[in-house]
Amino acid sequence: MSAENKRRILIVDDSRTMRRMVATSLSNIGECRFEEAANGLEAIERLVLGPADLMILDLNMPELHGIEVLKFVRARPMYQSMPVIVLTTKGEESVQREAMAAGASLYLTKPFSAIELEAKVRGLLAEAGDKA
Amino acid sequence: MADLNQPPDDFVNQFLDDYFAECEEHLAVVRAGLLNLERFVDSSIADTAQLDELFRSFHTIKGISGMVGLSPAEQLAHEMEGYLRVLRQGEALLSKEGFDSLIEGTKVLEEVINAHKTHAPAPAIERTIEILREVVAGKDTSVTPAKGQPEQTQKTEDKKQWRFLFAPSQARSEAGINVNTVRARLQSIGDILSTTPLVHDGDVLFELIVSTSASESELDALKDLELTSEPIEPEEKVEPITPTSGTSQTISTSVRVDLVRLDQLMLLVGELVVTRARLEKNLKSIRTSVTPVQWRQLQEVHVAFGKQLRDLRNDVMRVRMVPIAEVFDRMRFVVRDISRETRKQVILELSGQETEIDKFLVERLMDPLLHLVRNSISHGIESEEQRIAAGKPAEGHIYLRATTAGELVVIEVGDDGRGIDVKSVAAQAPEVALWDDEGRIDFDRLLETISAPGLSTRDHADRASGRGVGMDVVARAISDLDGSLSVFTEAGKGTTFRIELPLTLAITDALIATADAQTFAIHRSAVQEVIEIEPGSIKVLENNEIILHRDEVLPLVRLSRVFNLKDKKEGSLHAFVIGTGNRATGLVVDKVLGLREVVVRSLSDPLTDVPGVGGATELGDGRPILILDVMEILNASRHVYASQQSH
Numbered sequence: 206m207s208a209e210n211k212r213r214i215l216i217v218d219d220s221r222t223m224r225r226m227v228a229t230s231l232s233n234i235g236e237c238r239f240e241e242a243a244n245g246l247e248a249i250e251r252l253v254l255g256p257a258d259l260m261i262l263d264l265n266m267p268e269l270h271g272i273e274v275l276k277f278v279r280a281r282p283m284y285q286s287m288p289v290i291v292l293t294t295k296g297e298e299s300v301q302r303e304a305m306a307a308g309a310s311l312y313l314t315k316p317f318s319a320i321e322l323e324a325k326v327r328g329l330l331a332e333a334g335d336k337a
Numbered sequence: 338m339a340d341l342n343q344p345p346d347d348f349v350n351q352f353l354d355d356y357f358a359e360c361e362e363h364l365a366v367v368r369a370g371l372l373n374l375e376r377f378v379d380s381s382i383a384d385t386a387q388l389d390e391l392f393r394s395f396h397t398i399k400g401i402s403g404m405v406g407l408s409p410a411e412q413l414a415h416e417m418e419g420y421l422r423v424l425r426q427g428e429a430l431l432s433k434e435g436f437d438s439l440i441e442g443t444k445v446l447e448e449v450i451n452a453h454k455t456h457a458p459a460p461a462i463e464r465t466i467e468i469l470r471e472v473v474a475g476k477d478t479s480v481t482p483a484k485g486q487p488e489q490t491q492k493t494e495d496k497k498q499w500r501f502l503f504a505p506s507q508a509r510s511e512a513g514i515n516v517n518t519v520r521a522r523l524q525s526i527g528d529i530l531s532t533t534p535l536v537h538d539g540d541v542l543f544e545l546i547v548s549t550s551a552s553e554s555e556l557d558a559l560k561d562l563e564l565t566s567e568p569i570e571p572e573e574k575v576e577p578i579t580p581t582s583g584t585s586q587t588i589s590t591s592v593r594v595d596l597v598r599l600d601q602l603m604l605l606v607g608e609l610v611v612t613r614a615r616l617e618k619n620l621k622s623i624r625t626s627v628t629p630v631q632w633r634q635l636q637e638v639h640v641a642f643g644k645q646l647r648d649l650r651n652d653v654m655r656v657r658m659v660p661i662a663e664v665f666d667r668m669r670f671v672v673r674d675i676s677r678e679t680r681k682q683v684i685l686e687l688s689g690q691e692t693e694i695d696k697f698l699v700e701r702l703m704d705p706l707l708h709l710v711r712n713s714i715s716h717g718i719e720s721e722e723q724r725i726a727a728g729k730p731a732e733g734h735i736y737l738r739a740t741t742a743g744e745l746v747v748i749e750v751g752d753d754g755r756g757i758d759v760k761s762v763a764a765q766a767p768e769v770a771l772w773d774d775e776g777r778i779d780f781d782r783l784l785e786t787i788s789a790p791g792l793s794t795r796d797h798a799d800r801a802s803g804r805g806v807g808m809d810v811v812a813r814a815i816s817d818l819d820g821s822l823s824v825f826t827e828a829g830k831g832t833t834f835r836i837e838l839p840l841t842l843a844i845t846d847a848l849i850a851t852a853d854a855q856t857f858a859i860h861r862s863a864v865q866e867v868i869e870i871e872p873g874s875i876k877v878l879e880n881n882e883i884i885l886h887r888d889e890v891l892p893l894v895r896l897s898r899v900f901n902l903k904d905k906k907e908g909s910l911h912a913f914v915i916g917t918g919n920r921a922t923g924l925v926v927d928k929v930l931g932l933r934e935v936v937v938r939s940l941s942d943p944l945t946d947v948p949g950v951g952g953a954t955e956l957g958d959g960r961p962i963l964i965l966d967v968m969e970i971l972n973a974s975r976h977v978y979a980s981q982q983s984h
Contacts, residue, residue: 220397222352222356222359222401223397223400225355229348230348246520247516249516250516253505253541255507265392267393268520268532269534294399294403315400316406317404319348
């Protein structure tokens, strides 16, 4: 599989330690290319420049909140089927409901388990592959 | 159950360095943010942008602390975040107790993280968490605070609002133009009120509303960003989607580099300097065996090499320099903290924050400065009543100043307090003469005395200074950095400590000289001028050799005698003039060989800890030569002469 064919995973989080943790957790999946964005605006720009196969999205970020990113992305036809995992620090339950309503495929909380995250990402990528 | 979610240690360990670095950055943002927030204590206005930023920093610390399994930090950050949420949502006003709890919480959070870093036992957090919870529980819901962004209410008349549109594209992204860089550039000409993604004709655009007083030409300078822009009428009220504030927008184009790598780079440059010196020596030896044309070409290459090497060295050195603001900002927090503890009103005045120092010095200066500042507040600044009684303003002043002087960085920590109680110091060290014959304080001796281990001018160490390092540790820390410390104090007026540090540590320009066939190096920065002396012009006055130089008497010190070598018998001598005015002294050597760039190697072996020797270097032939600490030599000589004179 060439670099072009590698699946693109966009990791959006304002903490670079967290972005590295996520990328490292998924490093065993293989045939993946990780891209990072440190805020919501950057996330949208990245998606405009090229669609991702999966997005892992933090919520509480500067410039644009994760929920806003999700709403914007889901309103665009080309991103409607992209799996989005919302990965956020444990908070109120209303946030989870809001995230799911805005179109999150999955809602996970930090601290996360690397094994669980990897399994969920594999599952979502396989599901998306089947549909395609 | 929680254990199942706990990441295994080896997963966590690989992120610890990142974790500590990121926590440190957020704590710096938090400290600055809290200081800005203080003016809103008990005010009906809430600085929502500032609260948002603080909230996010604690939120991130909470998240990454959870990931590395540092649950006390996670819990503390969670409680602080909780209080900030209440404030942000306008459910409470920022009370004095609440503000204090945030300050205290930040301090404990920092201690918890540092303890984890140094494998020290973690401090207790229960009390701090309890206080934070009390503050949140006791929120006064009867108030309805007016939310607002005070920064923006002070809008001046000449500011206009502009609407910019930015269309991201692959080509622009490759040229380094993206939404982050666009925001950073617009931020430099005004305030970004909002950034919103829009869809226009099927394309995604970013709309940025900016309030700015920039001129047409300043806006013209943004042409390379290829934005479309139009002024908007001030009546069109723009509601920002996401409030922004000062410190979070620094979209950096910088790279983080481990200091160890920079040290390695510097070491390599040092090796290159030595190799170049060796090349120079070899070149000289073949001069007669090549044609003049070949020789000139070799020389040209060699000179260019030397110049490029010097540029490289300067650039590598510059990479390591950071503004001293990094240290000073920390002190702002400390001052606030200690002044609350000691119940003294203190105003901190900073100057020269842009002065650059080696990153290596930043960490090493923190403790000495911290202690000097602590001493100034707890011992120097009087209580409010005492100050008023003495006719001084009620609030004390602490000064932190930084400047560069030649190849030195000068940092001063001063206060307008009561001054050092010299009589009390004298009472504890009766054997030291702290005053000269005319009753003036001998500041050097005073410093020496207060820096002796264990001396305190207070009967009992008070809370603030009791937990810090003593003056002896301050003096040692500065001397370890090849710096010098001095003090000036005046009863009733205040005390100033002055720290002088070399700007560069590893490579320096040195004058090379000989005495009795031995070669020595002397830091160029210490030498005012080099003079030639005819032996006949030297006069002897009360055991001191002197000459007349520029119509002034210049005392001489012979290097040969300092190291028990033979004096030069014939021919003229050279002298380095060290110091100025009536402190000027001539250090006499047999011959000056020239100016060289040398790599300073420290002599850490205690057996070679000889007074007057500051290090060693080599000139390319592999043989080590000593670098002299001329100030130490001259001070020692002055004492010798003084004792000779008194007999």
